[in-house]
Amino acid sequence: MNQLLELNQVVTGLSSGIPCHIEKFLGAGGQGEVYQAKLGNQSVALKWYFPHYLTNDPLIRNRLQKAIEIGKPTAKFLWPIELVGSDKSDGFGYIMPLRPNNYVGIIKLMSGKVNPGFNELIQACYQLADSFLMLHSKGLCYRDISFGNIFFDPSTGDILICDNDNVIENKSCEGGILGTPRFMAPEVVRGEAVPSTNTDLFSLAVLLFYILMIHHPLEGAKEQNIHCLDAVAMKKLYGEEPIFIYDPQNTSNRPVPGAQDNAIVFWRIYPNFIKDLFTRSFTDGISDPQNGRVRESEWKKAFMKLRDSLIFCGSCGAENFYDADTYKMTGGKAPKCWSCNKDIALPSRIRIDKNVIMLNHNTALYPHHLGNDYDFSQPVAQVVQHPTNPNIWGLKNLTDKSWNITTTDGTNKIVEPNRSVPLVVGTKVNFGRFEGEIR
Numbered sequence: 030m031n032q033l034l035e036l037n038q039v040v041t042g043l044s045s046g047i048p049c050h051i052e053k054f055l056g057a058g059g060q061g062e063v064y065q066a067k068l069g070n071q072s073v074a075l076k077w078y079f080p081h082y083l084t085n086d087p088l089i090r091n092r093l094q095k096a097i098e099i100g101k102p103t104a105k106f107l108w109p110i111e112l113v114g115s116d117k118s119d120g121f122g123y124i125m126p127l128r129p130n131n132y133v134g135i136i137k138l139m140s141g142k143v144n145p146g147f148n149e150l151i152q153a154c155y156q157l158a159d160s161f162l163m164l165h166s167k168g169l170c171y172r173d174i175s176f177g178n179i180f181f182d183p184s185t186g187d188i189l190i191c192d193n194d195n196v197i198e199n200k201s202c203e204g205g206i207l208g209t210p211r212f213m214a215p216e217v218v219r220g221e222a223v224p225s226t227n228t229d230l231f232s233l234a235v236l237l238f239y240i241l242m243i244h245h246p247l248e249g250a251k252e253q254n255i256h257c258l259d260a261v262a263m264k265k266l267y268g269e270e271p272i273f274i275y276d277p278q279n280t281s282n283r284p285v286p287g288a289q290d291n292a293i294v295f296w297r298i299y300p301n302f303i304k305d306l307f308t309r310s311f312t313d314g315i316s317d318p319q320n321g322r323v324r325e326s327e328w329k330k331a332f333m334k335l336r337d338s339l340i341f342c343g344s345c346g347a348e349n350f351y352d353a354d355t356y357k358m359t360g361g362k363a364p365k366c367w368s369c370n371k372d373i374a375l376p377s378r379i380r381i382d383k384n385v386i387m388l389n390h391n392t393a394l395y396p397h398h399l400g401n402d403y404d405f406s407q408p409v410a411q412v413v414q415h416p417t418n419p420n421i422w423g424l425k426n427l428t429d430k431s432w433n434i435t436t437t438d439g440t441n442k443i444v445e446p447n448r449s450v451p452l453v454v455g456t457k458v459n460f461g462r463f464e465g466e467i468r
Contacts, residue, residue, distance in 0.1 A: 147339060
């Protein structure tokens with residue numbers, strides 16, 4: 030196929046007049062082609078539209094211009110910077126930041142080509158919830174939350190969101206796509222609604238479920254019984270008769286062992302508070318779209334709680350989760366590792382206000398844990414091992430202020446900066462605004 034632009038061709042910023050030099054062809058999609066280009070001394074990505082796409086979506090230029098004027102919601106969005114044109118080529122395109130090579134598509138997670146840990150998956154989910162909260166707070170709707178538009182760094186969980194030329198003002202009918210099959214809200218599938226921030230919430234929940242469970246939330250026995258998953262069948266499965274695979278009131282669509290094992294295995298791993306949010310997303314969120322969907326802020330809070338719940342199996346090293354509800358129900362019985370099925374010796378934990386943080390060998394506390402919500406700028410404390418006795422662990426003060434602690438016998442002590450509090454059950458640490466108790 031002939032490329033729309035030639036290598037070394039120069040296109041021009043339509044508002045700045047700055048030349049942009051085409052360096053490399055990166056790929057093509059349904060809307061156009063993407064190139065690596067040079068804007069001054071900066072490497073950027075450039076998307077140039079197919080002529081037929083511009084004919085089918087005549088309002089794309091207007092949407093892009095609005096997006097550029099509004100500005101990117103966060104740095105996680107590979108947001109349009111400027112429209113570009115050329116005397117040599119028909120149509121136009123736009124430039125955006127270039128995606129670094131260490132970011133891969135979510136589809137690689139689904140196919141098993143990358144295998145990040147739970148901590149990285151949680152980070153990706155948290156950043157997705159936060160990013161779309163920022164987008165929605167600007168009165169914008171993404172419309173097409175799906176695998177193809179999300180990239181992440183498997184080593185950190187950091188995410189980037191591309192294809193932001195699909196973004197529109199909330200509930201606008203201004204052309205463009207309705208979404209990606211399997212991710213669209215049921216009311217959009219049925220043709221009863223246009224994309225909005227509220228339908229984005231459903232698509233976001235599907236994506237989060239995929240990331241954590243490596244499976245679709247509506248694909249159970251009903252999907253297995255479909256011989257030909259054509260447009261009619263998909264409309265019925267995802268729009269007319271959507272049933273959550275773990276609907277507590279309807280067991281007709283449970284995952285099929287041997288065919289849908291990811292959903293079976295991973296669902297058992299996560300704590301109840303995460304499963305409850307997914308259950309709400311795909312039960313109340315389907316029957317009552319306006320009021321039943323989980324908000325981005327709820328996901329953010331839940332993912333931070335999930336990260337604080339991480340524990341490690343002492344036998345095989347696998348990451349597991351501490352579930353306070355299950356721990357209480359079993360009378361404090363040691364949890365079983367999902368990987369090797371051996372008992373897990375729980376580490377020390379600290380309760381700060383209403384939050385419980387597991388104190389693993391690599392745990393750090395941040396301003397977030399001490400009342401400054403979602404501030405992870407610098408750690409304020411770190412679990413450390415005693416320099417001469419490896420059996421003793423402590424919580425090191427990384428701030429420039431002293432802590433007041435109360436030991437189990439009622440003695441008050443001062444822990445200066447760069448000193449540590451032994452992880453002894455019952456010790457209370459006054460961080461200033463909040464007090465924590467080691468358990």
